[in-house]
Amino acid sequence: MKASQFFISTLKEAPAEAEIISHQLMMRAGLIKRIGSGIYTYMPMGLRSVRKVEQIIREEMNKAGAMELLMPAVQPAELWQESGRWEQYGPELLRFKDRHGRDFVVGPTHEEVITDLARRDIKSYKQLPVNWYQIQAKFRDEIRPRFGVMRGREFIMKDAYSFDKDEAGMVVSYNTMYAAYTAIFTRLGLNFRAVAADNGSIGGSGSHEFHVIAETGEDDIVYNPNSDYAANIEAAEAVSMLAERAAATQTMLKTATPRCGKCEEVAQFLNIPLISNVKSIVLAVDHENEAGELSVQVVLVLVRADHSLNEVKLSKIDGLSTTRMATEAEIATAFNTTPGYIGPVATAQKVLVVADKTVANMSDFVCGANDVGFHYVGVNWGRDLPEPDVIADVRNVVAGDPAPDGNGTVDICRGIEVGHVFQLGTKYSEAMKATFLDENGKPQPLVMGCYGIGVTRILGAAIEQNFDVRGIVWPAAIAPFQVVICPVGADKNEQVRDESQKLYETLLQAGVDVILDDRGERPGSMFADWELIGVPHRVTIGDRGLKEDGMVEYRGRRDEAATKFTPADVAAHVLTQLKA
C-alpha cells in the first residue's frame, strides 16, 4: 500500500470528549470518526486492525470446531417474549415497530435467535455437539456511551453458542472455548488473564471473563501472584479473616460515642482497632403475597468495619436477589434510631440479620446501640444477641486477603473485559422448548454455552495496555501495517526513491504488510504520524544517510534510537524482527 493512495488523517489534539488514552489516540490517529454518541466509523486504517483481530478469532474458532454463520441484526420480538427477556431487558434494548406495527429488536445478543435455529434444526443427539459463531455489529443503547470503542453503542462482537446433549458435554464445549480464547488473546499479543466471573443476568452455572490487564480497566480482578487463581471481584471468594470464633472475654457495655456516626470515628474515639468494629447496612426487600398485599422485609447486613459490601454476592442469597436501600421511616421503625448508630443487638422489630463470614467469627466486637450517640462494646454472638440468621460471604476481597486456594495472599489489579465464556445450561432451551431426541428417543432440552468477544473493544484495550507519549504501540499481530517505509528527500534524490521502491517491493513479495509513505510530508510530521498510528517497524531511507555513509535507518516502535543498515541488508533485518 502506498500512503498517497490511502486516506491518512491524523489530529494534533484529541477531542474534548475523549477521556481515556485509547479513545484519545484512536481519534488522533484517525482510526475512528465519531458519527454520534457511542457511534463511530472505522476508517481504513482502523478497519485494518479490526479485520486482523477478526481473522485471528476466526482461525482459532474454526480450529476449535466452531462453524461460522451470520444471523440477522433485526430480530422479531416474539423470540424475546418466549425467552422472557422482552420484559427483563431494560432500555438498553433497541425496540422498534416495523411498518406493519410488529415489534422487533436490533439484537444486542443472539441467544434467542440461535435457540430458535437449534430447536428447528437439531432433531437428534447424533447432530450434537454443535458450536455456531458469528462476527457482527451489535447495538446496545448504553445510558452513557463513553471511552470510544470501549463502551460504544454500536460495536462488533464475536458471539458463539454451543449445544450439547448433557452437562458433561457442555463442560467439554466450554473448556474447548476457554482454550480457544486463551489461544486468541495470546496470538493478539495481549497481557490478559482469565478470571472466574459472576454470571450476571444471562443466567447459567459457570463462567470466566478474559481481561486485558490495564490500569484504566473498569473491573477489579483478584488474583494470586503465586498461582493461576483469578476472579472478578464481583465473584471472588472472600475467606473469613478469623478461622474460628474466640471465646468472649468482655462484658457488653453501652458506651457513649458522641458524634461518631462512622466506624472510623468510633474506633478513634474509643482507641480500638478498626477491625474490632462491625458495620451495619440496612436494606429492604419488597414482597407481594398472592392476594396482592405488599410487605417489607428489613435486612441488616453486617461486615467488618474495614470491609465493603459485595452486592452481587448478597444477591445470590435466597430471597435477597433484589434488595434496595431501606427508607429512613423503615429504619426508624425497625431500629428506633437513625443511621450511624444502628446495630444487631435488641432491635425494635425482628429483622433478618446477615453476617459476613468474618463477622460471624468475631467476638468482643463493637456495634451501634440503636441509640443516637451510643455504641455497644464487648458484644458476643449467642450471649448478647442471637446467632445471625444467615452467615455468608458478602464482602469484597481486599489486597492481602488469604488466597482461596490456600497459597499465600491475593493481589488486585484492574482489567478490561474483552471476552466472556458462559455455561448457560438449559435456561434458554427450556424457556423456548428447544429439545432433541436422546439415545432413548426421549425429548431432552439442549444444554447450551455461550461465548463472546468484544472485537472492537479489543482495539481500545490493546492501546490502553500499549502506548507511550508519542502514540499507540500496537502489538505486532493487530497493527494496521507491520512496516512503514519513510523516504526523506525523495523529491530531490532519485536514489531515495529507487531504494524505497525496491525495499517496498521486496517486503511486499515476502508477504509483509508494508506501507510506503510517498505523500511527500516533511520528516518530522511523517515520523509523528507513524509513531501516533503505532506501526511497529520503520525504515527511513534518507537523502543525507545515503550520501554520507550509504546507510538507511531501522527503528522499532519501542526502540530508543535507530540502527543503521545498508540498503541491501535492511530487508533481512526487518524480516528477522517480524519473526521475533
Added chain:
Amino acid sequence: MKASQFFISTLKEAPAEAEIISHQLMMRAGLIKRIGSGIYTYMPMGLRSVRKVEQIIREEMNKAGAMELLMPAVQPAELWQESGRWEQYGPELLRFKDRHGRDFVVGPTHEEVITDLARRDIKSYKQLPVNWYQIQAKFRDEIRPRFGVMRGREFIMKDAYSFDKDEAGMVVSYNTMYAAYTAIFTRLGLNFRAVAADNGSIGGSGSHEFHVIAETGEDDIVYNPNSDYAANIEAAEAVSMLAERAAATQTMLKTATPRCGKCEEVAQFLNIPLISNVKSIVLAVDHENEAGELSVQVVLVLVRADHSLNEVKLSKIDGLSTTRMATEAEIATAFNTTPGYIGPVATAQKVLVVADKTVANMSDFVCGANDVGFHYVGVNWGRDLPEPDVIADVRNVVAGDPAPDGNGTVDICRGIEVGHVFQLGTKYSEAMKATFLDENGKPQPLVMGCYGIGVTRILGAAIEQNFDVRGIVWPAAIAPFQVVICPVGADKNEQVRDESQKLYETLLQAGVDVILDDRGERPGSMFADWELIGVPHRVTIGDRGLKEDGMVEYRGRRDEAATKFTPADVAAHVLTQLKA
C-alpha cells in the same frame, strides 16, 4: 472440511412461501433459515458463498483504488434532515428514538454518513479523488418482502462513494467503478449486462445498472443483439416509429363505435390496423400557489394504441414530476365524457396534451370523440386540432423497435439488478455543505458518485441463472465448496476410507476448497444433498468400483454421466477441471 464437522440440513420440500426457484433451492439446500418476514440467518454453507462474493468484490474494489472502511448501521436523524431525505424517504426507512428520545435511523444506505465524513476530513483538492467503500448489513422495511434474499429486509450490500473536485474527475471515478463492476461480475461467473438506467430518487446525472440475465428477473432490459447498447426499459430511448409526418389524405369523420371502449375493439370494429389508433390517458397534476390555493392541471397523454405509457419518462417532463390518475369528475369536466371515448379533439376545457414522438408523426389517425360510442377517424394534427403542447418520448420500447444506435432492432430480456453505479454530482455535498478548497483556495462542493452491489442478492441471482431439476449449479467462484468427495461403503471397506482420506489431503494441500462427506449417509441421499447444494465437482470413491476395476468416479455438476479414473489420476483431473 469434513461433513461430519459441518452442519448440513437439507430439506425435501421447500416451504410454501418460497415462490421462486432461488428461494426454494436456498431453503432446501439449507443455505439460509428464515427468522422473520424478509429476515434470514445465513447458515455456514450459505455464508461460505457470501464470503466468496465479498472477497471478489473486495479484491476488485481495492485494485480499483477504493479504500474499505466501515460506517455504523445506526445513524443520527440530523444527517437525514440535512440532506432532506428524512422527509422524502417513506416507511421503508427504519426510524427509532434512542433512550434519550433522540431520532435515529437504521441505515438503508449511507450517502449522508459518508458526506458528513467527507466534509469534516476532506479539506483540499490535494486529497482528491477519494473512493471509500464498505460491506455491511443494511435494513429496508420493504412493504412486501419476498423472493428470499432477492427482496429481503435485512441484506448485505457493498456501497462505495467517490469524491472528486469536478465533473470530469467524477466521470473518471465512475468509469473506473464501471470497469471494476464488469471485472467483479465476470469473476463471479455470471451472465450479466450493464444497462443504462434511470437515476430514480437518489438523484444525479448518469447511471448504469448491472443485471444478471434471468427469465425470473423483475426488470425489462432493452438491448441490441448487434451492439453493446442496453438500457433498463424505464430509461431506454424509444425512437419514433414514423420518421416524419405524412400529409393528410382523409377528412375527419365522427364515427359510431358502440361498445368500443378499447383501442383493440375500435380497430376490429372499424377494420383498421391497431397502429392507426391513438390511446388517450388522462392524468392530473396538483398545484398549490403561494397563497395556498389548490388547482388541478389535467394532462392528456397520447401513445399509439400498440404502445404503453412509460411513467418514468413522463415524470422527467417539466412540471410532470408527480402525476396521478385523474378522477372521474375531473375527466367529466375536462372532456365532457367518460373513459373509453376520450380524445384530444375539441376538449371541453383546455388540457395539456402530451404526444409521444410516434403519435406526433401520425396522420389520418383514430381517436376518441369525447362522446360515448363515437370515435373520430382521419384525424390530422394542425388541421383538426392544434399541435401537441409537448412532444416527447413517453412510451415503453417494445421488441423489434429500431435500435437507438441505428444498428438494427432491439430485443427485450429480463434481468435481476445486482449492481448500480450513479453519478451523484453535488446533490448531497450541496445540501450538506461538503466543500473543499480548490487550487485557488475557493470552497467548492465535492462532486460525488455512488456505487452499490447487492452482495446477498447475488446468491439468489446466480441461482436463478444456474439451476436444474436436481438443484443449484453454482458458478465455480462462489460455490460453498469446489469439490466434494463421496465415499461409498466406507464402513465396511478400509480402502474406501484410505483413498478418500488421501484424495482429501492431496486436494487440501493443492489449496482446493474440498469437503469430504464422512457422515455415513446412504449413497442416494448423499448424492442428492450435494447436487441440491450445487458443488461443481464430485469424486465418488466406491466399494464396488474399487473391487471391480480399481476405479473411482468423477462427475461435474453439469455432466450427464460420471467418468472413471484410477485413484492415482483423479486428483490431477479435478485440478484440471478447476482451472478450466
